[in-house]
Amino acid sequence: MGNADHTYEQLMTAVKEISLLGTSASVLHWDQETYMPPKGAETRGNQVSLLARLAHEQFTDKKIGTMLAEVAQSDLVRDRANDAAVNARELRRAYDRATKIPATLVADISKTAVMGHHAWIDARKESNFTKFKPWLAKMLDLRKQEANYVGYKTVIYDALLDEYEPHETTANLVRVFESLRDPLIELVAKIKSSPRRAPVEILERKYAAAAQEIFARDAAKAVGFDFDAGRLDVSVHPFCTDFSPLDVRMTTRYDEHYFGDAFFGVLHETGHALYGQGLPIEHVGTPLGEPVSLGIHESQSRLWENFVARSRSFWEFFFPKAQTVFGQQLKDVTLDQWYFAVNDVRPSLIRTESDEATYNLHILLRFEMEQAMLNGEISVDDVPRAWNDRMQKYFGLTPPDDAKGALQDTHWSGGAFGYFPTYTLGNLYAAQFFEQARKDLGNLDAMFARGEFAPLLTWLRENIHRHGKRYTARELVQRITGKELSAEPLLNHLRRKAVELYGV
Amino acid sequence: MGNADHTYEQLMTAVKEISLLGTSASVLHWDQETYMPPKGAETRGNQVSLLARLAHEQFTDKKIGTMLAEVAQSDLVRDRANDAAVNARELRRAYDRATKIPATLVADISKTAVMGHHAWIDARKESNFTKFKPWLAKMLDLRKQEANYVGYKTVIYDALLDEYEPHETTANLVRVFESLRDPLIELVAKIKSSPRRAPVEILERKYAAAAQEIFARDAAKAVGFDFDAGRLDVSVHPFCTDFSPLDVRMTTRYDEHYFGDAFFGVLHETGHALYGQGLPIEHVGTPLGEPVSLGIHESQSRLWENFVARSRSFWEFFFPKAQTVFGQQLKDVTLDQWYFAVNDVRPSLIRTESDEATYNLHILLRFEMEQAMLNGEISVDDVPRAWNDRMQKYFGLTPPDDAKGALQDTHWSGGAFGYFPTYTLGNLYAAQFFEQARKDLGNLDAMFARGEFAPLLTWLRENIHRHGKRYTARELVQRITGKELSAEPLLNHLRRKAVELYGV
Numbered sequence A, B: 001m002g003n004a005d006h007t008y009e010q011l012m013t014a015v016k017e018i019s020l021l022g023t024s025a026s027v028l029h030w031d032q033e034t035y036m037p038p039k040g041a042e043t044r045g046n047q048v049s050l051l052a053r054l055a056h057e058q059f060t061d062k063k064i065g066t067m068l069a070e071v072a073q074s075d076l077v078r079d080r081a082n083d084a085a086v087n088a089r090e091l092r093r094a095y096d097r098a099t100k101i102p103a104t105l106v107a108d109i110s111k112t113a114v115m116g117h118h119a120w121i122d123a124r125k126e127s128n129f130t131k132f133k134p135w136l137a138k139m140l141d142l143r144k145q146e147a148n149y150v151g152y153k154t155v156i157y158d159a160l161l162d163e164y165e166p167h168e169t170t171a172n173l174v175r176v177f178e179s180l181r182d183p184l185i186e187l188v189a190k191i192k193s194s195p196r197r198a199p200v201e202i203l204e205r206k207y208a209a210a211a212q213e214i215f216a217r218d219a220a221k222a223v224g225f226d227f228d229a230g231r232l233d234v235s236v237h238p239f240c241t242d243f244s245p246l247d248v249r250m251t252t253r254y255d256e257h258y259f260g261d262a263f264f265g266v267l268h269e270t271g272h273a274l275y276g277q278g279l280p281i282e283h284v285g286t287p288l289g290e291p292v293s294l295g296i297h298e299s300q301s302r303l304w305e306n307f308v309a310r311s312r313s314f315w316e317f318f319f320p321k322a323q324t325v326f327g328q329q330l331k332d333v334t335l336d337q338w339y340f341a342v343n344d345v346r347p348s349l350i351r352t353e354s355d356e357a358t359y360n361l362h363i364l365l366r367f368e369m370e371q372a373m374l375n376g377e378i379s380v381d382d383v384p385r386a387w388n389d390r391m392q393k394y395f396g397l398t399p400p401d402d403a404k405g406a407l408q409d410t411h412w413s414g415g416a417f418g419y420f421p422t423y424t425l426g427n428l429y430a431a432q433f434f435e436q437a438r439k440d441l442g443n444l445d446a447m448f449a450r451g452e453f454a455p456l457l458t459w460l461r462e463n464i465h466r467h468g469k470r471y472t473a474r475e476l477v478q479r480i481t482g483k484e485l486s487a488e489p490l491l492n493h494l495r496r497k498a499v500e501l502y503g504v
Helices: A003-034 A038-059 A064-071 A083-100 A101-125 A129-148 A158-165 A171-193 A200-204 A211-223 A259-278 A296-310 A312-325 A335-341 A359-374 A381-395 A421-443 A445-447 A454-463 A472-482 A488-502 B003-034 B038-059 B061-071 B081-098 B103-126 B130-149 B156-164 B170-193 B201-205 B209-223 B259-278 B295-310 B310-326 B335-341 B357-375 B379-393 B421-442 B442-447 B452-463 B473-481 B488-502
Strands: A230-234 A240-244 A247-252 B230-234 B240-244 B247-251
Touching: A003 A038, A003 A064, A003 A083, A003 A240, A003 A247, A003 B038, A038 A083, A038 A381, A038 B003, A038 B247, A064 A083, A064 A230, A083 A129, A101 A129, A101 A247, A129 A158, A129 A359, A129 A381, A158 A171, A158 A312, A158 A359, A171 A359, A171 A421, A200 A259, A211 A230, A211 A259, A211 A312, A211 A421, A230 A240, A230 A259, A240 A259, A240 B038, A240 B452, A247 A259, A247 B038, A259 A296, A259 A454, A296 A454, A296 A472, A312 A335, A359 A381, A359 A421, A381 A454, A381 B310, A421 A445, A421 A454, A421 A472, A421 A488, A421 B259, A445 A454, A472 B170, B003 B240, B003 B247, B038 B081, B061 B081, B081 B130, B081 B452, B103 B130, B103 B379, B130 B156, B130 B357, B130 B379, B156 B170, B156 B357, B156 B421, B170 B357, B170 B379, B170 B421, B170 B488, B201 B335, B209 B230, B209 B310, B230 B259, B240 B259, B247 B259, B259 B295, B259 B452, B295 B421, B295 B473, B310 B335, B357 B379, B357 B421, B421 B442, B421 B452, B421 B473, B421 B488, B442 B452
Parallel strands: A230 A247, B230 B247
Antiparallel strands: A240 A247, B240 B247
16 A cells, blocks of 8 residues: 555544544534433533534644645546545645634634624514624624635635535526526516415414324335434424434424424425435545535425425325325315415515525525625615615515514524525525436326335435535536536426416 | 642643543433434444543543642642542542553453453343353453552452442442341341232333323422433433533333333432532532542432332322322222332342342342452352352342343443442442431421422432532541441341331
8 A cells, every 4th residue: 555545544534533523513413402401501512612623623733734735646636536536625625724714713703603693683583683783794704804714716705605515606606596586586476466376274274293293204204214324303493414324313393283394394304314314324424425515405405395295296195195194184175275285485574484486586685685795785784775675676575674684594693604595506406406307217206196206316316415525516417417507497397386386 | 820720720621621522422322322213323333432532532641640740749739628639639540540551451341341242142142151251251351450550459359349439448348248248138038938928019000101201200300300401211221321410311211011110210310310410510520520439329319219219208298199190000009008019028030120128139249259250269160150159048049040140230241340339339328328317307208298308309419419529438428427338227227118018
């Protein structure tokens, strides 16, 4: 074994250990959100901070830099498709980012995030933007500093976006999002003008939490979630976290007066979880065992939530089962009514309550706002007005107060500028992947109607999951679909449903 | 602030961090036993090993030794009652032990424990002692090596005992245990010859798990467990673990055809948990925030399980409640019958199924066996015979096979020689503490009958919990009761019950 091989093995041992520290912290975080008693919070914070600090110290150690440099100069990376070349490329990216940002700035951002979060909670409660304003200003300043340390080619937003969607650029997002925006505004306006209304009151009958849980578990299992390698629990904010492909935990919450919350929530988290369970076990703890990006991760959750679980064929299989579990609630409901109810489209003020179509307008609004705040086009004073102007333009709605406007999301209090666009990226990727899966696999609807989801899952495993970070998101889209990312597949998907359900 | 003060502060920061690594591993272990999906085991093993290794590396770092030496030569330790003096004393003990044992031996013991445990499972399943013999021999050899590295004054057993019951000696245990043995054998024989039989079939009726849980939770809460600072969950092997005084987790298991298992199990773990919740929060992560020893920990569990929850006065308060929850099962049962049923004494083959009195004979047998194995008086070949001889002598019983004899416990497969005596130490401490609490607090039975447990808990907090490791177990017993440890309080307690229930 040559020197470089030996160094590469040492590097892998080191990063696998750092990953174990990270997944240990994830277990602690999962417990915090699911089972931890309330008084346990302070010690938990200390435990998680310590593990994060140790992982950061180990990863930014000069030895990692030396090993990376040695591997980068060796034959191991000559072929960029080599495992070692991929791991070296992605570790270099992460190492550069981690070492460029001063520890004092990292600490300042963490502290401001905690305090800003508390300020945001108060501000939203009172619908008082002024209370949040200084924290937003400070966070913008800190993240700009970070971007300057990290560096960027074109605009400051690139440096922040890159943290969540590696190798992506603001310019490329602007290109795709702009081609989505006007047609989507137009489609939503048409739907609004349709005389047809989805019978959403069906979903608002009383559905017992225990029965919802049984039904959601059955669906998660049917589409491929392995309950021997994961769990479904309850938490206030649903999430999915993985400690390895053999231990993936998702959570949900049950609203007994709204069926959609838990069921589509579970299918959404199941999409994330199937990605987690599908990552290559032999590469655990290295970039080749990690997801590509937040956008690709979100494509998996949206694909199962919206493209599968909101399809008519899915309910051809599951609606009779739902009628068995919820006999009383669904005895007078037809499949067509149910299918329409779970595909209600309606302009609304709140992102997290919005539907498959309008959700993306909420994201475009935030994406534009973030860029404008970071490049100084709008000051923090102008945020509520700029927000409300766009709400009027995109939805024809004006928030009655800032709690239902610019204060509705927690993300900015934590400084997560550049995070929101990954949600719509997820929808776009999902649409384009799903279109390709239809071409490759034939009649997916016939399969769903028979309860066959394995062919689709196998296709996703084969084309996406098993590659870890081998390809960038952009390479992956090109490789799978033969095209660059486009708004057309998502628009086509939404238009087809609009015709079918709203006749527009 | 002087140099020594500064060094002491650094030392405290270092050991608190090491403690956070330890409690992080405890969270991972708790999850492993309660909620982890089966396929998650391998990664979990890697996570826990890593955290243990990091904690060990940090603690055995020469810097710790240097700081300890500096503090030991300073004014901080001049008064041995000083906080700093106590922490320095206990950290020195732990540091010496940890640094004296070579890492290779530690690794060898861990590996042998894992393999020996698997061999023991097979051997017990087939009741084939020969399969376990080589592992027992190897483990005895490794632990003898460890004892030689650690050093001891009198006998090799001292060095092993000291790991579980710090500052305790084999000679002192022999003194107390021998004064317990013959009177206890005599008492058990008398009870066996009594014509009276406890109506244990009452406990074997069907008790639904969900109702058992409600009842056990209510009892845990009534005696003082804070559910905002802890939890009760289900696991195959019940245990209690604490991450801080504000997050203490206990577990149980429900047998629907035996009431006693879960209920007294929960009261037992509640005793451990009350100690955990009562440790001084300001000393978390340092010896002053830690329990004295396994024996003192066990005294707390046994005190609540046997001295409180098996008392007549406890059931004067709880039996009417039990009759409300378990109306069907208990409608024809009197308080006297119930009290007798939960205090059944009967010689038996299996330690874990034995009662408050005979339990100690099981321990004395193991204590004698361990000493004899370690000093070479009995070879591993002789273990089953030596075991069975003692079973005949102490209980008048002979195991039908080794699965019900020398193979019944897992402890020796993991090399835990010196652990068993802490169980009986716990009973002895509990009896002596409880006798003193009666003197200090007056009519405890009248309080229990009214559901008042706070005075007793406050007494335990004041006298034991809040001191952490300030006093050694021996000092604590002397300080609280004014006497050295004696078998009399336990014997008196058992004799009183024998007269009352068995008329002997």
